[in-house]
Amino acid sequence: xxxxxxxxxxxxxxxxxxxxxxxxxxxxxxxxxxxxxxxxxxxxxxxxxxxxxxxxxxxxxxxxxxxxxxxxxxxxxxxxxxxxxxxxxxxxxxxxxxxxxxxxxxxxxxxxxxxxxxxxxxxxxxxxxxxxxxxxxxxxxxxxxxxxxxxxxxxxxxxxxxxxxxxxxxxxxxxxxxxxxxxxxxxxxxxxxxxxxxxxxxxxxxxxxxxxxxxxxxxxxxxxxxxxxxxxxxxxxxxxxxxxxxxxxxxxxxxxxxxxxxxxxxxxxxxxxxxxxxxxxxxxxxxxxxxxxxxxxxxxxxxxxxxxxxxxxxxxxxxxxxxxxxxxxxxxxxxxxxxxxxxxxxxxxxxxxxxxxxxxxxxxxxxxxxxxxxxxxxxxxxxxxxxxxxxxxxxxxxxxxxxxxxxxxxxxxxxxxxxxxxxxxxxxxxxxxxxxxxxxxxxxxxxxxxxxxxxxxxxxxxxxxxxxxxxxxxxxxxxxxxxxxxxxxxxxxxxxxxxxxxxxxxxx
Amino acid sequence: xxxxxxxxxxxxxxxxxxxxxxxxxxxxxxxxxxxxxxxxxxxxxxxxxxxxxxxxxxxxxxxxxxxxxxxxxxxxxxxxxxxxxxxxxxxxxxxxxxxxxxxxxxxxxxxxxxxxxxxxxxxxxxxxxxxxxxxxxxxxxxxxxxxxxxxxxxxxxxxxxxxxxxxxxxxxxxxxxxxxxxxxxxxxxxxxxxxxxxxxxxxxxxxxxxxxxxxxxxxxxxxxxxxxxxxxxxxxxxxxxxxxxxxxxxxxxxxxxxxxxxxxxxxxxxxxxxxxxxxxxxxxxxxxxxxxxxxxxxxxxxxxxxxxxxxxxxxxxxxxxxxxxxxxxxxxxxxxxxxxxxxxxxxxxxxxxxxxxxxx
Numbered sequence: 001x002x003x004x005x006x007x008x009x010x011x012x013x014x015x016x017x018x019x020x021x022x023x024x025x026x027x028x029x030x031x032x033x034x035x036x037x038x039x040x041x042x043x044x045x046x047x048x049x050x051x052x053x054x055x056x057x058x059x060x061x062x063x064x065x066x067x068x069x070x071x072x073x074x075x076x077x078x079x080x081x082x083x084x085x086x087x088x089x090x091x092x093x094x095x096x097x098x099x100x101x102x103x104x105x106x107x108x109x110x111x112x113x114x115x116x117x118x119x120x121x122x123x124x125x126x127x128x129x130x131x132x133x134x135x136x137x138x139x140x141x142x143x144x145x146x147x148x149x150x151x152x153x154x155x156x157x158x159x160x161x162x163x164x165x166x167x168x169x170x171x172x173x174x175x176x177x178x179x180x181x182x183x184x185x186x187x188x189x190x191x192x193x194x195x196x197x198x199x200x201x202x203x204x205x206x207x208x209x210x211x212x213x214x215x216x217x218x219x220x221x222x223x224x225x226x227x228x229x230x231x232x233x234x235x236x237x238x239x240x241x242x243x244x245x246x247x248x249x250x251x252x253x254x255x256x257x258x259x260x261x262x263x264x265x266x267x268x269x270x271x272x273x274x275x276x277x278x279x280x281x282x283x284x285x286x287x288x289x290x291x292x293x294x295x296x297x298x299x300x301x302x303x304x305x306x307x308x309x310x311x312x313x314x315x316x317x318x319x320x321x322x323x324x325x326x327x328x329x330x331x332x333x334x335x336x337x338x339x340x341x342x343x344x345x346x347x348x349x350x351x352x353x354x355x356x357x358x359x360x361x362x363x364x365x366x367x368x369x370x371x372x373x374x375x376x377x378x379x380x381x382x383x384x385x386x387x388x389x390x391x392x393x394x395x396x397x398x399x400x401x402x403x404x405x406x407x408x409x410x411x412x413x414x415x416x417x418x419x420x421x422x423x424x425x426x427x428x429x430x431x432x433x434x435x436x437x438x439x440x441x442x443x444x445x446x447x448x449x450x451x452x453x454x455x456x457x458x459x460x461x462x463x464x465x466x467x468x469x470x471x472x473x474x475x476x477x478x479x480x481x482x483x484x485x486x487x488x489x490x491x492x493x494x495x496x497x498x499x500x501x502x503x504x505x506x507x508x
Numbered sequence: 509x510x511x512x513x514x515x516x517x518x519x520x521x522x523x524x525x526x527x528x529x530x531x532x533x534x535x536x537x538x539x540x541x542x543x544x545x546x547x548x549x550x551x552x553x554x555x556x557x558x559x560x561x562x563x564x565x566x567x568x569x570x571x572x573x574x575x576x577x578x579x580x581x582x583x584x585x586x587x588x589x590x591x592x593x594x595x596x597x598x599x600x601x602x603x604x605x606x607x608x609x610x611x612x613x614x615x616x617x618x619x620x621x622x623x624x625x626x627x628x629x630x631x632x633x634x635x636x637x638x639x640x641x642x643x644x645x646x647x648x649x650x651x652x653x654x655x656x657x658x659x660x661x662x663x664x665x666x667x668x669x670x671x672x673x674x675x676x677x678x679x680x681x682x683x684x685x686x687x688x689x690x691x692x693x694x695x696x697x698x699x700x701x702x703x704x705x706x707x708x709x710x711x712x713x714x715x716x717x718x719x720x721x722x723x724x725x726x727x728x729x730x731x732x733x734x735x736x737x738x739x740x741x742x743x744x745x746x747x748x749x750x751x752x753x754x755x756x757x758x759x760x761x762x763x764x765x766x767x768x769x770x771x772x773x774x775x776x777x778x779x780x781x782x783x784x785x786x787x788x789x790x791x792x793x794x795x796x797x798x799x800x801x802x803x804x805x806x807x808x809x810x811x812x813x814x815x816x817x818x819x820x821x822x823x824x825x826x827x828x829x830x831x832x833x834x835x836x837x838x839x840x841x842x843x844x845x846x847x848x849x850x851x852x853x854x855x856x857x858x859x860x861x862x863x864x865x866x867x868x
Contacts, residue, residue, distance in 0.1 A: 333743020355729035
């Protein structure tokens, strides 16, 4: 078996693709064997997405050739890719919310009756059959607006299978999933491969690579750094290849030395946008010199809690005491003056205005102060100096600070937000999903910065759906479930499984 | 905001050529000699003191309405109602022009302009408040208010403000309220300098002041998803910014109406038909939603318009051809897909790089 040349599902030779100012792919060679799970890893901007866009016909390479199942092909549009049996599940789902699963799956490929109308029965039957065959648990009649993220993702996978895809590209499929949903997804991927499909799995979570993939390709700066069988490599080696230097996977920190209480939350109740109770009378404290973590599956009241603390949402009952004063009636600007910074979870519409330039996003908390402005007149010289300093300190990768923030990659956008918030040296930093969409080397840097803030005697409240993140960075962790804290734990004394139970609302 | 790049200029030039081609075809088909018409067109727009002054005179209200558009759009408010502000601003400037009889020249002109701007701004207050406190789309309310404005001024100059028994018109403004016309052969007047000053002032306020930053922080683009949560997240009162932006926009719209009455017509009459408020939107978009871009494209638009008028005056060619040509040109300038598709050509990439380096 090993001696014989394995059949290749995809072979990419010498692909080069450049955008204005950057070369996204530099003569990339990339092969995927038939019937394997192939992990493609790399940091943001490493060129993974570009390569996949080329395979899926969204982008055209400047140089190089693509073969599918041994034949050299021109994939000049998405339709051509689908005809070749390539299917892609994007990171952002492309679903019509008001349509059912079956309607979404059949969209554009609806089976017809003899009279030309859509044959709904056949569509529902076909969808159910495919779903059953691959163990994808989806109710064809469920509207997507009511479906969980996991179900939406399975619907996307069904969409590709309905179009007879043999090669599936999954772009960071686990980024939006809970640990349980991730396990379910992995079962689906395994059954797909058992049925003879080929899966390309893009991620930057290395633990998942080790768990699910047969082979792994690492990219960095548009070039392939290495290809290996997964069992012959290690997380450490992959991480170093990805980042191009030694990476410390564990956050290095001393034991915390909490002092005075900065934030005290008493019996806080908050409603969500639909008017339902999202936070149900929580009590907690955050002290100087400690990082308090809040763990939990997304949608258990974290968003509403953070917005209430930051002044973006009204509370219905309870008190928020900041350094002993009730700040409940204060505006976000007043809270910031008191020394409260906020890294919001929604970076593209809240943390940034993507239509403004990078420098305009960097000065959002400081533009009204000298030396950035005097008497209401901004000093471009000082602002550009300040922005460029932040750009260097926080390693924001962009050609300059005058381009629009919207043209940055997700990770670099996040760095803009983090840079702006942390540069104020606030007494309390509320960091909500601070590393979402950020790659491993930069996650390390952001974690280091958070620990540094703590060590300088400031307080941090860290909210994250990434269990690993909360567990390794925070000194004390509260697990939130349906708007209430299930348990407060010392992360060094509790294991992942126990945390999983707490996150599901089961007390110990 | 995205700045001009070489690609934009290339598309503009290509658009000009194609527009010229279409014009050539239309003229030939309708039995004219295109090169003769082109010569006349050029002469009408740019040759001789009188034609140049007329071009600048036509540009005056466009500069103001495009700046008014720029401000509201960049605050994140899709204000389509500048034409309405123009009407009421013009009417009340005329009223102030004949009503106050004891003032000196400077104080009278200033008062008329102030009243025109104030009324123009107040006209925008309702859509702004409705948007912020009731969520009514400002696009709908400002469009409706345009009709209301036309009917309102028509009523006023038929009724309360009517001076002449034979025609629905206000009294002529007093000489002290007139904006000076400098040359006997053209209506070119001081309003042009006011407009240019406003464009520069808007550029300065939007880009160089903290006030301008606060205004823009919730918007700053054609696709105004008001409210972008960014500004309220920072603690900038975004509702106040949105209202302020609309009021400034309305005030400049009112100013556009006022300078026409004070500088050109010297009274307000029922048949006065403004469309500069609408054209200003197109001009502002061609100018990439920058105040100075609006200034330049207003001059460009006015030159085309004046050239067209000259051709219309000298020949049998209909002036409507200018409308057709402008439409084609705008079609090209706003065709962003064409701009981005040019990236596939190697030479465009290289030139783009070359030019952007120069700009830095």
